[in-house]
Amino acid sequence: MVASNPFHRSALLIAILLLAFALRLIPWGSNRFLEDEALYAYWGLRIATGADPMLDEEPIDKPPLHSYILALSFLLWPVGGTEGQLESAARLPSLFASIISITLVYSLGRALFSSEPVGLLAALLLALSPFDILFSSTVFTDPLMGVFVLAALLAAAKDHLGAAGLLLGLATAAKQQGVFFLPLVVAVAALTPASPLKVEKPRRCRQIRPRFNWLVLTWSQRWVRFALGFAIITIGVFWWDAARTQRPGFLEQSLISYGGLGPAEPGTLGERALEWLRLASAFWLSPLFNGLMLGSILIWFLGGRAGWWSGPSRIDLALAAFTSGFLLLHWLVGFQVWDRYLLGLVPLLALLAGRAFLALGSAVRSTSWQRVYALGLGAILIASLTGPVIRAARSELPLGGDHGAYDGIEHLAAYMQTQAPPGSVLYHFWLGYHYRFYLFGEPLRLHWYPDLKNLAHDAYVYRREPRYIAFPSWRDSASAEAALAEVGISLELVCETTRRDGSVSFRLYRMEGP
Numbered sequence: 002m003v004a005s006n007p008f009h010r011s012a013l014l015i016a017i018l019l020l021a022f023a024l025r026l027i028p029w030g031s032n033r034f035l036e037d038e039a040l041y042a043y044w045g046l047r048i049a050t051g052a053d054p055m056l057d058e059e060p061i062d063k064p065p066l067h068s069y070i071l072a073l074s075f076l077l078w079p080v081g082g083t084e085g086q087l088e089s090a091a092r093l094p095s096l097f098a099s100i101i102s103i104t105l106v107y108s109l110g111r112a113l114f115s116s117e118p119v120g121l122l123a124a125l126l127l128a129l130s131p132f133d134i135l136f137s138s139t140v141f142t143d144p145l146m147g148v149f150v151l152a153a154l155l156a157a158a159k160d161h162l163g164a165a166g167l168l169l170g171l172a173t174a175a176k177q178q179g180v181f182f183l184p185l186v187v188a189v190a191a192l193t194p195a196s197p198l199k200v201e202k203p204r205r206c207r208q209i210r211p212r213f214n215w216l217v218l219t220w221s222q223r224w225v226r227f228a229l230g231f232a233i234i235t236i237g238v239f240w241w242d243a244a245r246t247q248r249p250g251f252l253e254q255s256l257i258s259y260g261g262l263g264p265a266e267p268g269t270l271g272e273r274a275l276e277w278l279r280l281a282s283a284f285w286l287s288p289l290f291n292g293l294m295l296g297s298i299l300i301w302f303l304g305g306r307a308g309w310w311s312g313p314s315r316i317d318l319a320l321a322a323f324t325s326g327f328l329l330l331h332w333l334v335g336f337q338v339w340d341r342y343l344l345g346l347v348p349l350l351a352l353l354a355g356r357a358f359l360a361l362g363s364a365v366r367s368t369s370w371q372r373v374y375a376l377g378l379g380a381i382l383i384a385s386l387t388g389p390v391i392r393a394a395r396s397e398l399p400l401g402g403d404h405g406a407y408d409g410i411e412h413l414a415a416y417m418q419t420q421a422p423p424g425s426v427l428y429h430f431w432l433g434y435h436y437r438f439y440l441f442g443e444p445l446r447l448h449w450y451p452d453l454k455n456l457a458h459d460a461y462v463y464r465r466e467p468r469y470i471a472f473p474s475w476r477d478s479a480s481a482e483a484a485l486a487e488v489g490i491s492l493e494l495v496c497e498t499t500r501r502d503g504s505v506s507f508r509l510y511r512m513e514g515p
Contacts, residue, residue, distance in 0.1 A: 010117055010121065013121055014104075014107055014121060014124065017103065017107075017121070017124050017125050017128050018100060018103060018104065018124075018128070020128055021099070021100060021103050021127075021128035022100055024128070024129075024134050024390060024393070024394050025096055025099060025100070025134055025137040025138065026096075027394040027395070028134070028135065028138055028393070028394055028395065028396040029089070029092070029096075029138050030088065030089065030138075031138075031396040032138070032396060032401075032402045032403045032404055032405075032407075033088075033402075033403050033407040033408060033410050033411065033435075034088070034091075034140060034402065034403065034407065034435065034438065035139075035402055035403045035407070036434045036435070037141065037434070038091075038139055038140035038141060038402060038403075039140075039434040039435045039437070039438040039439070040434040040437070040438075041063075041067065041068065041071065041091075041140050041141070041142065042071060042087070042088075042091040042140050042438045043434065043437045043438040043441065044056060044059060044061070044068045044071070045068050045069075045070075045071025045072045045074070045075055045091065046072075046075060046087070046438065046441050047059070048068060048069060048071075048072035049071075049072040049073075049075035049076050050075075050441075050442070055241070055244065055245050055246075056068065056245065056247065057245050057246045057247050058247065059247060060247060060254050060258075061245075061247065061251045061254060062251055062254040062255035062257070062258040062259075063142060063176060063177070063251060063255070064173065064174045064175065064176065064177055064238050064242075064251055065174065065238065065241050065242075065251075066145070066171060066174035066175045066238075067094075067142045067145050067146075067175045067176065070094050070145065070175075071090075071091055071094060071140070074090045074091065074093045074094055075087070075090045075091070077090065077093075078090040087438075087441075091140045092138050092139070092140060094144070094145055095136065095137050095138065095139055095140065095141070095144040095145065096137050096138065098137075098144040098145050098147065098148040099133055099134075099136070099137035099144055099148075100137075101148050102127065102133075102144075102147060102148045102151055102348055103124045103127050103128050104124070105148065105151040105152055105154075105155055105348075106120065106123045106124050106127050106151065106348045106351060106352060107120040107121060107123065107124040108120065108155050109123075109151065109154060109155055109158060109348075109352060110122075110123050110124070110352060110355060112155055112158035112159055112193075113158050113189070113193070113316050113352070114314070114316070114356065116359070118355075118359055119352070119355045119356055119359055120355075122354075122355035122358060122359060123348070123351040123352045123354070123355035123356075124351075126285075126351040126354055126355060127347060127348050127351045129285070129382075129386050129390050130284055130285055130347050130351070131283070131284075131285065131286050131389045131390060131392065131393035131398055131400065132283055132284045132285070132286075132340070132343075132344065132347055132400055132401075133344070133347050134390070134393040134394065135393050135396070135398060135400045135401030135402070136341065136344055136400070136401045136402075138401070138402065139341075139401050139402040140402075141341050141401075141402075142175055142176040143176060143341045143342070143344045143345065144344065145175040145176070146172045146173075146175040146176040146178065146179045146345065147172075147344055147345045147348070149168050149169070149171045149172035149175060149179065150168075150169065150172045150179060150182045150186075150345055151348060152168045153165045153166075153168035153169040153172060153182070153186050154182075154185065154186055154189050156168055157186050157187075157189040157190035157193065158189055158190075158193045159193075160190070160193055160223070162190055162223045162224065162226045162227035162230070163226035163227065163229065163230045164230065165186055165190060165227055165230065166226065166227040166228060166229065166230025166231035166232075166233075167230035167231070167233065167234060168230075169182065169183060169186050169230075169231055170230060170231045170232075170233065170234025170235055170238075171234055173231075173234070173235065173238075174234050174235075174237070174238045177251075177252065177255065178342070181327065181330070182323075182345065184323065184326075185319065185320070185323040185349075187227075188316075188319040188323070189316060189319065190223075190227065192314075192315045192316050192319060193316070259337075262334065262335055262336070263334070263335055264333065264334060264335065265332070265333055265334060265335045266335070270332070270333075273332055273338060274332055276338040277328060277331060277332050277338060277343075280338070280340050280343055281328065281343060281346070283340070283398075283400055284343075284346070284347050284350060285385075285386060285389060286389040286392075286393075286398065287385040287386055287388070287389050289381065289384070289385040290381070290382070290385035290386055293381060293385070294350075294354045294357070297354070297357040297358055297361055298321070298353055298354065298357040300357075300361065301313065301356070301357040301360050301361055302321075304364070305360075309364070310360065310361075310363070310364035311360065311363070311364075313356070313360075317353065317356055320349050320352060320353055321353060323349070324346055324349055324350060324353070327345075327346060328343075328346075331343075340400055340401070341401075358378060361374075362374045362375060362378070405500045405501055405502065405506075406473075406475070406500075406506070407435065407506070408498070408499070408500040408501055408506050409498025409499055409500065409506040409507050410432070410435050410439060410498070410506075410507065411439060412496070412498045413439075413471055413496060413498055413507050413509050414435075414436070414439035414440050416495070416496040416509060417440060417443065417445060417469065417509075418440065418443055420495070420496075421445065421467060421469060422467050423444040423445075424444060424445075424446070424466060424467070425445050425446070425466065425467040425468070425469060426445070426446045426448055426459075426460075426463055426466050426467070426468045426469065427440070427445055427446070427447050427448070427469045427470070427471075428448050428449075428450055428456060428459070428460065428468065428469070428470040429447060429448070429449055429450075429470070429471070430449065430450055431473055431476060432471065432473070433447065433449050446466075453480060453481060453484035454484070456470075456481060456484060456485070457484045457485055457487060457488045457490070458488075460485060460488070460490055460512055461488040461489075461490070461515070464490075464512075464514075464515060467511070468490075468511070468512035469495075469509060469510065469511055469512065470492070470509075470510050470512065471507050471508065471509040471510070472507070472508050472510075473506065473507055474504065474505045474506055474507065474508070478492075478508070485512065488515065489514050489515030490512050490513065490514050490515060491512070491513045491514055492510035492511070492512060492513070493510060493511050493512075493513050494508060494509070494510055495509055495510065495511045496508070496509035497509070
């Protein structure tokens with residue numbers, strides 16, 4: 002079903018990677034950052050410019066690796082460049098992580114199942130995932146975490162447990178949720194066929210005890226290497242956290258920022274189940290493909306158990322169990338229903354789908370019917386995935402980053418950079434993360450007002466300074482205008498930005514009086 006010539010297989014992989022790269026570049030720069038993206042990019046800028054190398058002045062709720070990789074990316078670009086250049090620099094790590102992930106999935110297919118066709122098909126499915134396409138141009142921590150998880154799985158599959166521990170540690174250093182993948186990495190390491198522990202049967206009974214001791218010692222050494230690799234990175238992360246002057250540490254701060262974490266409310270379980278399943282169905286966003294994929298996996302599992310064909314291996318079962326358990330965990334625990342939490346499952350499901358499609362094709366005995374099956378499968382993939390892929394490339398799907406709400410924020414920032422006098426005050430309630438990134442290094446005072454009383458008081462006290470305030474179109478400015486009017490301040494519209502559909506996104510006002 003897949004070319005057997007090594008040159009042809011290499012050409013197929015290169016073609017898949019080029020297609021994936023093109024699909025991920027098409028929506029590049031179409032969207033502005035969401036709040037968290039702007040915040041993460043701001044942290045990277047503070048490190049890259051030397052303004053705060055240890056992030057001592059920031060309440061950080063993430064481990065440090067992502068921020069420092071962003072800083073390195075900024076150093077490859079002119080940090081004093083335009084907003085578009087800075088956005089591109091911030092997006093580069095996710096783009097590279099997405100492309101490398103496709104290569105790792107191909108290698109995992111070969112390492113886990115000794116099957117190059119499985120690797121190629123899984124890589125193609127990941128390349129065509131609208132979910133993965135749209136996250137490749139974001140600044141979220143999840144793409145970076147995901148690529149290290151896949152690298153850890155590959156190292157475990159090849160029995161390099163020291164490297165697997167290091168890589169899983171790096172995944173956790175990019176985002177603390179990387180530790181959720183620990184059971185899967187351990188399972189792959191334990192079930193991998195690439196094991197050095199296969200020894201010849203001893204010729205004499207007295208050899209059994211020494212061989213047994215050697216086996217136990219070798220197993221222990223392998224897992225000690227894994228634990229040491231993971232511990233080295235983990236200790237480094239917590240050393241960094243302890244060396245910072247900002248308290249609390251990132252783990253405690255993450256719970257504060259998140260609002261706590263516990264079991265989901267029983268009354269919300271039905272709605273949460275539907276929302277998580279809706280997000281999982283968006284991996285390829287095609288009811289036809291989703292039905293074909295899930296049906297093929299189910300038939301493959303049941304048929305293999307019945308002995309009709311070669312069924313799933315223990316690693317297949319581990320992948321399926323982990324994917325189901327991951328969804329179950331996020332359903333039953335009160336995690337926010339956010340699409341990015343499921344990004345790490347896309348390559349795992351691509352591997353399972355590739356295995357099922359090819360296993361069912363191999364069950365067809367006739368060569369001619371195998372060709373018919375391959376052509377039919379290819380036709381279904383083209384018919385079912387072309388539409389979602391095109392919509393993803395056009396950034397028309399509500400996945401990943403922003404899709405219009407923050408259009409124009411860069412123009413608002415450009416006005417403040419070029420038209421507002423140095424020392425001007427920019428008041429904000431909703432847009433603080435964006436201002437800190439898009440106006441980084443500008444001689445402006447950003448003032449967050451917790452309530453309208455604070456806004457009116459500060460604007461009155463600092464009435465000798467140029468003062469500005471912006472309102473998103475989805476927020477009513479009437480109450481703020483009334484509060485300012487009470488202290489003799491009026492608002493003059495100086496800049497209005499629009500979204501891609503022509504609707505107003507932001508209105509920037511200069512305060513006048515008293």
